[in-house]
Amino acid sequence: MQRRKFLQAAGLSATAIVTQPLLAKEHKRALKRNVAIKPLTLCTWNFHRASAKSWEVLSSGGTALDAVEQGVMVEESDLSNQTVGKGGRPDRDGEVTLDACIMDSNGNCGSVVYLQNIAHPIQVARKVMEETPHAMLAGKGAEQFAYEMGFKRENLLTPQSKAEWEAWKITSQYKPIINIENHDTIGMLAIDKNGDIAGACTTSGMAYKMAGRVGDSPIIGAGLFIDNEIGGATATGVGEEVMKTVGSFLIVELMRQGMSPQEACEEAVNRIVKKNPEYANFQVGFIAVNKAGETGAYCIQPGFSYSYYDQNGQENRPASSHL
Ligand code: GLY
Numbered sequence: 001m002q003r004r005k006f007l008q009a010a011g012l013s014a015t016a017i018v019t020q021p022l023l024a025k026e027h028k029r030a031l032k033r034n035v036a037i038k039p040l041t042l043c044t045w046n047f048h049r050a051s052a053k054s055w056e057v058l059s060s061g062g063t064a065l066d067a068v069e070q071g072v073m074v075e076e077s078d079l080s081n082q083t084v085g086k087g088g089r090p091d092r093d094g095e096v097t098l099d100a101c102i103m104d105s106n107g108n109c110g111s112v113v114y115l116q117n118i119a120h121p122i123q124v125a126r127k128v129m130e131e132t133p134h135a136m137l138a139g140k141g142a143e144q145f146a147y148e149m150g151f152k153r154e155n156l157l158t159p160q161s162k163a164e165w166e167a168w169k170i171t172s173q174y175k176p177i178i179n180i181e182n183h184d185t186i187g188m189l190a191i192d193k194n195g196d197i198a199g200a201c202t203t204s205g206m207a208y209k210m211a212g213r214v215g216d217s218p219i220i221g222a223g224l225f226i227d228n229e230i231g232g233a234t235a236t237g238v239g240e241e242v243m244k245t246v247g248s249f250l251i252v253e254l255m256r257q258g259m260s261p262q263e264a265c266e267e268a269v270n271r272i273v274k275k276n277p278e279y280a281n282f283q284v285g286f287i288a289v290n291k292a293g294e295t296g297a298y299c300i301q302p303g304f305s306y307s308y309y310d311q312n313g314q315e316n317r318p319a320s321s322h323l
Contacts, residue, residue: 040310041067042295043188044236044287048307048314050074054190055309064190064198065104069122072100072200075186076120079158083184086119087158088204090165092172093211096156099203099218100125101136105196105228111136111218117153118146122202125218135220168208185217187224187234189289197289199224199232205239215239221249230256231291233264237284237299245271251288261288261296269298269322285319298322 039058043051054071058064076085083089090096100121101111110129113136115121124146128137137145147153157165185203192198201224203217216239217223223239225248226232233251235242242248247268254264265286273279285299287306297306297319304319 038293038311039064039067039190039192040289040293040295040308041071041188041190042287042289042306042308043071043186044234044285044304044306045184045186046305046307046316047075047186048316049078050186050188051307051309051314054188055314058190058192059311061193063194064192064196065102065126067190067192068188068198068200069102069126071188071190072122072186072202073120076122076202079160082161082164082204082207084186084203085121086154086156087161088156089161089207090157091205091211091213092169092174092208094157094162094165095211096161096204098156099205099214100201101218101220101224102126102129102198102200103220103224103226103232104129104198105226107227109135109220111220112138112142112146113214113218114139114212115142115146117143117156118151119154119156120151122200124149124151125200125202136218138214165208172208174208184283185215185223185236185239187217187236187287189226189232189234189287191289191293195291197226197228197232197291199226199234201234216242216247219243221246223248225249225252227252227256229291231261231289233261233268233286233288235284235286236304238282241272241276241282241284244275247272247284247286251286255288255290261290261294262298263296264288265296265298269300273300273322280323287319 041054050071054067057067079087098121103109110125187201189199222243224234233248251264283301285304287297302321
């Protein structure tokens with residue numbers, strides 16, 4: 001095939017082929033000049049209390065890893081938050097099952113899926129990372145491991161979530177609702193005073209999901225990915241769609257190739273939209289940060305925002321959307 005025809009078939013122009021590596025080089029140089037040493041934290045949705053906790057850790061000299069763990073724990077503890085941790089909505093059988101993962105600046109990661117009866121899955125995920133030779137534990141094995149690590153058994157189904165589930169059972173209609181309460185999974189990214197990046201992601205998953213369903217949030221690369229040389233990304237929304245494009249890993253790789261966090265989040269959403277003609281019926285949102293401390297966010301439906309905190313204070317930043 002002639003070069004021009006090959007480029008056309010691949011949907012690329014000669015200019016794109018030539019400039020991409022140059023852009024990546026330029027971007028790397030820019031990052032070297034401008035590596036963020038100022039700490040910052042950002043998380044999906046307007047989880048301002050979680051963001052404030054994370055900032056408290058960072059501003060007192062703590063690590064990005066401690067900041068993201070302690071930040072998301074605020075939402076895991078909040079009984080009025082029915083999408084994360086204790087108080088989360090159950091599956092269709094009335095079981096609350098939790099998914100979480102954490103990743104540090106050395107590329108280490110830990111994850112728990114389908115974890116029951118433990119209020120802080122993110123802490124168990126960190127223990128998986130630090131105390132086992134594995135990256136992921138599931139179900140009964142994860143629960144048993146949590147008890148061995150000293151976590152206590154708790155009933156995670158609150159009276160409110162139980163009553164709503166019982167009302168849901170009357171019709172049993174399963175339809176994930178877009179931006180149901182203007183919050184969902186919490187994914188958090190932080191940069192500490194050393195410029196190191198870490199991330200955490202935790203959720204009770206889709207309300208009234210099939211028993212055994214696991215979403216994107218505990219899947220490293222889908223719900224969360226960190227590369228300390230480049231940046232990090234995390235996701236919220238319908239996990240099945242995020243998994244199909246390995247969204248967070250994709251965003252970090254696009255940043256590596258020279259895209260800004262905003263451009264990379266947009267491209268990740270565009271890939272989902274291109275693949276699924278039903279995109280108007282569900283939400284996916286991404287947030288990202290690069291090594292220079294630049295942030296980005298993008299989603300399918302309007303209504304998604306992210307909470308940001310640095311030395312200048314806290315902000316809730318609305319994300320732009322495909323629709
Ligand atoms: N993003 C959360 C889930 O799909 O479970």
